[in-house]
Amino acid sequence: MAASGARRDALEELIEALRRLPGVGVKSAQRMAYHLLQHDRPAAQAIAGALTHAMQSVRHCTRCHTFTEAELCSTCADPRRDARLLAVVESPADQAALERSGGYKGLYFVLMGRLSPLDGMGTVEIGAERLLARAADGVVEEVVLATGFTAEGELTAQALAAALKARGLKVTRLARGVPAGSDLEYVDLSTIAYALHDRR
């Protein structure tokens, strides 16, 4: 018998699996599966191998909660970082952006999310208790809230600021204002209003 009959075949299984990637619908999953099968089987093997390897070896840093393969991530384990400063970021991508700026030498706490009650992201999901314990290690003197300036990022910063201040910690927030290199003409009105209010 050549026909595969009722059994779900390997191609359908692959398309359904790829749909579990965030932002990938059935059309994209089909296109990915056809492309890999037709044009790039080595890429398929590389992706399968990298997925298996990452799921086996990547875990969370016990201090800052970012992804790492060791007990401590390389940043937390670096004795040259200033342990008195603790920046709170939403994701490893945001942490990388701060690092690229070259202006921050302290340590991090990575929330791996942000408060979003409608999506089921509450204080438990973003590890607020873990942050409070981490910030109360006796070494941290200032917590820099570096969550995004979106509605959810602001909500997260406000909630964490209240909890951290209640424990007697100094809490700051990244400055809001006109982006470097911007013509005022093209900056949105609320940014200008904040930049006026926070003028120095």
Add this chain to the structure above:
Amino acid sequence: MAASGARRDALEELIEALRRLPGVGVKSAQRMAYHLLQHDRPAAQAIAGALTHAMQSVRHCTRCHTFTEAELCSTCADPRRDARLLAVVESPADQAALERSGGYKGLYFVLMGRLSPLDGMGTVEIGAERLLARAADGVVEEVVLATGFTAEGELTAQALAAALKARGLKVTRLARGVPAGSDLEYVDLSTIAYALHDRR
């Protein structure tokens, strides 16, 4: 030593591997990797397994060139299909669309692409020789060109029509016209022009 140092880590390796998927840039690949690691490790295992399984078991049907796990795909192996009709389509997705219409009972030839000289897709890449050999089996009476009505699909249909007719085969093309359920008011002008020209 806790820090991983210079060695490329498993997370970076995963992000780079995911970028090899069509349509996935570095931001999407990061988002996918973080999502899988943080929220859906079972999905990562499912994708890795499905990729490995599909690359091992999926090959091309020896008659119609579509993806299959057997020597012949289930359509080519089905004795109830009308072997006198051969529809030429660009992809398994297009074949599935024709099947869903319920109006076609013949066999298929799947090009797995379309002529696109600028992208390096020539007659060799779309298997034109294989199609000509397939259509000349002595059973096929009519080749229905069902490539897309895009510039590249039309180019493909024209080139294949010339080669097939030169071998004495009857060649037809899907009708162009106003989509079922459309108000004329909202149909684009070139479609209306074609529908007028091909009126019956």
